[in-house]
Amino acid sequence: MEVPILKQGEVLIATFQAALSDADLNHLRMGLVRQVVKFRSRAVIVDVTAMDVMDSFASRTLREIAHMIRLRGAETVIVGIQPEVAFAMVQLGLTLEGVATALDLEEGLAYLNEKFKTTN
Amino acid sequence: MSKRESITKESGTRSNSRVELVPSEAPSELLRELVAHLRQNRTQLREEWVVRITETRLLTAMTKEEIFAEATSVYDSYVEALETEAFEALQAYARNLSERIIPRGVETHEVVGIVLLLRDVLARSLFAKYQTDFKKLNRILDAYEPAANRIANTVAVGFVQERERVIRQQQEAIRELSTPVLQVRERLLILPIIGVIDPQRARQLTEQLLRGIRTNRAKVVVIDITGVAAMDVTVANHLVQTVEASRLLGATVIVTGLSPEIAQTLVTIGVDLGKMNTVGDLQGGIEQAERLLGYKVVTLAESR
Numbered sequence: 001m002e003v004p005i006l007k008q009g010e011v012l013i014a015t016f017q018a019a020l021s022d023a024d025l026n027h028l029r030m031g032l033v034r035q036v037v038k039f040r041s042r043a044v045i046v047d048v049t050a051m052d053v054m055d056s057f058a059s060r061t062l063r064e065i066a067h068m069i070r071l072r073g074a075e076t077v078i079v080g081i082q083p084e085v086a087f088a089m090v091q092l093g094l095t096l097e098g099v100a101t102a103l104d105l106e107e108g109l110a111y112l113n114e115k116f117k118t119t120n
Numbered sequence: 121m122s123k124r125e126s127i128t129k130e131s132g133t134r135s136n137s138r139v140e141l142v143p144s145e146a147p148s149e150l151l152r153e154l155v156a157h158l159r160q161n162r163t164q165l166r167e168e169w170v171v172r173i174t175e176t177r178l179l180t181a182m183t184k185e186e187i188f189a190e191a192t193s194v195y196d197s198y199v200e201a202l203e204t205e206a207f208e209a210l211q212a213y214a215r216n217l218s219e220r221i222i223p224r225g226v227e228t229h230e231v232v233g234i235v236l237l238l239r240d241v242l243a244r245s246l247f248a249k250y251q252t253d254f255k256k257l258n259r260i261l262d263a264y265e266p267a268a269n270r271i272a273n274t275v276a277v278g279f280v281q282e283r284e285r286v287i288r289q290q291q292e293a294i295r296e297l298s299t300p301v302l303q304v305r306e307r308l309l310i311l312p313i314i315g316v317i318d319p320q321r322a323r324q325l326t327e328q329l330l331r332g333i334r335t336n337r338a339k340v341v342v343i344d345i346t347g348v349a350a351m352d353v354t355v356a357n358h359l360v361q362t363v364e365a366s367r368l369l370g371a372t373v374i375v376t377g378l379s380p381e382i383a384q385t386l387v388t389i390g391v392d393l394g395k396m397n398t399v400g401d402l403q404g405g406i407e408q409a410e411r412l413l414g415y416k417v418v419t420l421a422e423s424r
Binding site: 078079081083084086087089090091095096097101102103107108111 | 327330365370371
C-alpha cells in the first residue's frame with residue numbers, strides 16, 4: 001500500500017496508514033526526499049495518527065526522513081503520535097531527538113506557519 | 121493429638137474408680153464445666169486480666185475505662201466461643217473491634233498480647249481451682265488449650281485481615297486522588313505530584329498526563345514535584361521518559377520544585393539536561409510556560 005503525498009502550499013503532507021510494510025516505508029522515504037526539492041517545499045509533515053503500534057524500523061525511518069529532508073533544505077514535523085505509542089517509543093529509546101513533533105496536523109501546520117512568519 | 125487423647129482416656133478410666141466421674145466424660149462436658157467456672161468467676165478474672173493488661177503496658181492508646189469495657193465484651197465473647205465452639209461470632213467481633221481500635225493506633229502485638237494474657241489468666245485460675253486434682257486438671261487443660269489457641273488464632277487473624285483491608289482501601293484512595301491533571305490556561309496543564317512515587321504510580325501518572333495532553337491539546341505542561349521528597353533511580357528514569365514522551369506529542373514539559381536529593385539522583389543517572397527544562401518553583405514554571413505560550417501577565421496599573 002503506497003502512501004499518498006499531498007502538496008499543501010509550501011508544505012508536503014504524508015499520512016501513514018495503519019499497517020505499512022518496510023518496503024512501503026522505504027518507498028515513502030524516497031518519495032518525500034525527491035518531491036521536497038521538486039516542489040520547492042519548505043517543510044514536510046508526516047502524520048502518524050493511524051499508527052497504534054510503532055516498531056523500531058518505522059521509528060528509525062521517521063528519523064531518517066527528518067534528517068534527509070533537512071539535508072535537502074526543508075524541515076520535518078511528525079504529528080499525531082498516540083500517547084501509548086509515545087511512551088512505548090521512549091522506553092525503547094526511540095526519542096526522535098532533533099525532530100519537531102506536534103499533537104496533530106492542525107498543530108503541525110500552525111507550528112510551521114509561525115516559523116515561516118518569523119523567518120520571512 | 122490423638123495419642124494425647126488416648127492417654128487422657130486411659131487415665132480417665134483408671135481414675136474413675138476413685139474420683140466419681142461419669143465414665144464417658146467427653147471433652148465437651150469438661151468444656152461445659154470450664155465455662156461454668158469462668159462464668160462464675162467472671163468479675164474477678166476480668167479484673168485480674170485488666171490489671172495484667174495495664175501492668176504490661178498494652179493498649180496504652182486507650183483509657184482505663186475503655187480497656188475495661190472492651191475487656192468485658194472480649195471476655196464474654198471468649199467464654200461464649202469456648203462454650204459453643206462457634207468461632208464465626210468471635211471472628212466478627214474481632215473484626216469489629218479491630219475496626220474501632222486500628223484508627224487509634226493499636227498495634228498487632230497488643231491485640232495478640234491481650235488475648236494471650238487472657239488465656240494465661242484463665243489457665244492460672246484453672247490451676248488454682250484444680251490444684252488438688254492433677255488428673256482432672258490435665259483433662260481440663262486438654263480441653264481448654266486447643267480451644268483457647270484457636271480463639272487466639274482467630275482474633276489475631278481477624279485483626280490482621282482488618283488491617284490489610286484498611287491498607288488496601290487507603291491505597292485505593294491514594295491511587296484515585298493522587299493524579300489530577302489540571303488546566304490553568306488554554307494549552308497549559310499542571311501536574312502537581314505529592315507523596316511517594318512507586319513505579320506503578322509513576323506509570324499511572326504518565327498515562328494520565330499523556331492522555332491529558334491529547335484531550336486538552338496542551339502545548340506546555342508544568343510538572344511540579346515540590347511535594348516529592350525523594351525518588352529512586354527507576355522513578356527518576358521514568359520521569360525523564362515522561363518528559364520525552366510528552367515531547368513526541370508536541371508538548372514542552374517544565375519540571376519545577378526539584379529537591380536537592382532528586383537533583384542528586386538525576387545527576388547520578390546522567391540525565392541529558394538539554395532535554396529537561398527545569399525551573400526552581402511552581403510560580404517560575406508557570407511564568408516560563410506563559411512566556412512559551414505568548415502570554416504576558418500585567419497588573420491593571422501597568423496596562424493603563
